[in-house]
Amino acid sequence: MINPELIMHEVTLENIKQTLLDWYDVDTHHYITVNAIDNGENLTFDWIFSEYEVKNVIHVFRAENIAYKSNIPSMMDVYPGAWVSEWDLADMFNLNMENAHRGMFLEPEAPTGPLLKESYSGK
Amino acid sequence: MGNKITVTFGSQHIAIPEPVSFVFETENEMITKVDVDVGYVHRGIEQAAVTKFKFNNVQFLLARVCGFCSITHAGAYIHGVEKLLGVETNKRIDYLRLIVTELDRMHSHLLANGHVAEVCGYENLFMQSVKYRENATEILEAITGNRVQYDYYQIGGVSRDLSAEHIEMIDVKLKELRVNVLKLRDFFDTDYTFGLKTKGVGTVTYEMAKAYNTAGSIARASGLRMDARNEFDFLPYEEVGYKLQTRTEGDVWARCMVRFDEVINSIDMCLYAVNNLPEGEIKVKSKGKPKGETFIRVEAPRGECFYYIKGNGTKIMERVRIRVPTYANIPVLRELFVGSQYSDAQAIVLSFDPCLSCTAR
Numbered sequence: 001m002i003n004p005e006l007i008m009h010e011v012t013l014e015n016i017k018q019t020l021l022d023w024y025d026v027d028t029h030h031y032i033t034v035n036a037i038d039n040g041e042n043l044t045f046d047w048i049f050s051e052y053e054v055k056n057v058i059h060v061f062r063a064e065n066i067a068y069k070s071n072i073p074s075m076m077d078v079y080p081g082a083w084v085s086e087w088d089l090a091d092m093f094n095l096n097m098e099n100a101h102r103g104m105f106l107e108p109e110a111p112t113g114p115l116l117k118e119s120y121s122g123k
Numbered sequence: 124m125g126n127k128i129t130v131t132f133g134s135q136h137i138a139i140p141e142p143v144s145f146v147f148e149t150e151n152e153m154i155t156k157v158d159v160d161v162g163y164v165h166r167g168i169e170q171a172a173v174t175k176f177k178f179n180n181v182q183f184l185l186a187r188v189c190g191f192c193s194i195t196h197a198g199a200y201i202h203g204v205e206k207l208l209g210v211e212t213n214k215r216i217d218y219l220r221l222i223v224t225e226l227d228r229m230h231s232h233l234l235a236n237g238h239v240a241e242v243c244g245y246e247n248l249f250m251q252s253v254k255y256r257e258n259a260t261e262i263l264e265a266i267t268g269n270r271v272q273y274d275y276y277q278i279g280g281v282s283r284d285l286s287a288e289h290i291e292m293i294d295v296k297l298k299e300l301r302v303n304v305l306k307l308r309d310f311f312d313t314d315y316t317f318g319l320k321t322k323g324v325g326t327v328t329y330e331m332a333k334a335y336n337t338a339g340s341i342a343r344a345s346g347l348r349m350d351a352r353n354e355f356d357f358l359p360y361e362e363v364g365y366k367l368q369t370r371t372e373g374d375v376w377a378r379c380m381v382r383f384d385e386v387i388n389s390i391d392m393c394l395y396a397v398n399n400l401p402e403g404e405i406k407v408k409s410k411g412k413p414k415g416e417t418f419i420r421v422e423a424p425r426g427e428c429f430y431y432i433k434g435n436g437t438k439i440m441e442r443v444r445i446r447v448p449t450y451a452n453i454p455v456l457r458e459l460f461v462g463s464q465y466s467d468a469q470a471i472v473l474s475f476d477p478c479l480s481c482t483a484r
Binding site: 001002003004006026027030031032033035037038046048050051052053054055056058060079080081083084085088092104105106107110114115120 | 159160161163165167169170173174202203205206209210211212333334335336337347348349353354355356357417418419420427429431433441442444446450451453454455458482483
């Protein structure tokens with residue numbers, strides 16, 4: 001059974017970019033992705049990293065209780081490859097994501113925010 | 124003032140039979156700007172995983188994210204569910220899973236390199252790659268019953284065991300494949316004209332690979348020592364002789380060579396695993412429903428595949444997030460095009476081995 005060492009960092013939308021600018025070291029850290037989870041009343045965001053050649057360590061920067069219509073900052077200033085996962089989440093959760101080009105992953109006639117619980121639970 | 128032309132590449136293109144669109148702005152055939160669109164066939168698999176399937180069937184859905192790395196998608200999910208259920212598998216199960224995962228890597232890498240050869244004008248080399256690749260797919264068919272969608276991983280085990288006849292057949296076919304892969308590798312390594320079309324073309328420097336957080340053979344061909352098999356203990360790779368393969372050139376040629384070296388290493392790992400297969404059952408009992416969250420990294424043929432899964436103690440999962448390897452490699456690919464010749468675009472794209480099926484999952 002896998003047993004990763006999860007290192008959780010609590011952040012807010014206001015401080016996430018500065019926190020990552022201070023913490024992220026391009027020689028040490030590998031950005032994996034950003035994730036969103038719909039809790040039914042709000043969203044949780046995780047910015048997820050590993051370390052090069054370090055076994056079983058995953059860093060998670062977690063921002064909780066995020067309102068659906070919040071402005072989500074882009075991390076492209078921290079690592080330029082951030083945009084793919086950010087644009088994906090923007091389409092899937094109908095987010096106000098900074099600099100996101102909407103419609104790259106979903107066609108215009110596709111359902112809006114298909115991973116929002118309200119879009120599939122009927123609530 | 125140069126001759127400015129806008130050239131579209133896809134959404135249907137002879138070099139890559141998946142729906143991706145690049146729009147290149149060129150000046151005297153040099154690419155000056157590129158736009159990319161991947162969203163033609165989004166299938167809503169992440170939504171289906173948390174609405175339409177019970178947790179013990181989700182792996183069959185996730186295997187359909189991609190035909191080529193179906194085993195890694197199902198595997199990542201199963202490893203996560205087993206973690207949430209507290210299921211401890213035995214060594215035989217781990218070895219069997221590893222064998223199928225590495226056979227999958229072999230056939231994927233050989234097709235990827237064959238495609239690069241094809242777009243460089245070597246159709247026979249493509250056909251030869253596909254012919255040799257048959258050994259891997261025949262073994263997969265014998266083990267799992269299928270050539271592409273294996274559905275081999277199950278919660279707590281695998282679907283089929285290996286017999287003595289299987290082991291004998293696998294040993295013969297893998298040794299034959301090893302000889303043929305070395306022949307192919309030698310051609311890619313030494314052919315002068317192939318070198319002209321691939322060496323120094325589409326170079327991702329070590330600094331670019333790091334800055335853009337690239338993954339898979341693209342990262343390793345640029346000297347970035349990054350492989351989930353080396354950094355995350357999802358299967359017993361150290362025991363069977365895993366070796367991290369890297370190069371420093373970072374070009375189309377280096378990406379092909381890393382793939383060949385990985386195929387050779389995968390063959391050696393599988394030969395060790397089948398000839399030293401531990402005793403044990405192929406399935407252990409599991410009970411309960413997944414509750415809690417977990418983060419999984421596995422190495423798909425195209426690079427690191429990441430899963431976040433969250434269960435809420437019911438039959439339906441709360442969240443399944445998939446970060447496919449192509450996501451990690453699209454940003455650097457887009458940057459790489461600028462300044463390249465349009466005539467090199469096909470080889471550059473194919474050397475990245477992009478998976479649009481994964482991307483539009």
